[in-house]
Amino acid sequence: MFIQLQNARICLDCDTVFEELRCPRCSSVSFHPLSRWIRPAIAAEPVALAKKARNSSLLLLASGIAFVAWHFFTKHDNNSPK
Numbered sequence: 001m002f003i004q005l006q007n008a009r010i011c012l013d014c015d016t017v018f019e020e021l022r023c024p025r026c027s028s029v030s031f032h033p034l035s036r037w038i039r040p041a042i043a044a045e046p047v048a049l050a051k052k053a054r055n056s057s058l059l060l061l062a063s064g065i066a067f068v069a070w071h072f073f074t075k076h077d078n079n080s081p082k
Contacts (some may be wrong), residue, residue: 005035011030013028
């Protein structure tokens with residue numbers, strides 16, 4: 001079943017998702033539009049997601065470099081003559 005987000009409603013009595021004026025399961029008229037809770041995807045969102053992904057990649061790269069440097073220096077400290 002396919003329901004567009006702007007037409008989707010959730011029944012407040014039985015949690016059924018529907019698009020009619022009454023809930024098809026319990027005939028209740030107590031509902032709330034799903035578009036108020038779930039934000040639809042917009043065209044600008046991929047740019048923001050790409051920027052977050054790039055920043056996360058840089059953070060992971062920096063932490064990986066820091067770990068390798070730490071491991072390298074602590075390994076040489078353990079093997080040095082006393």
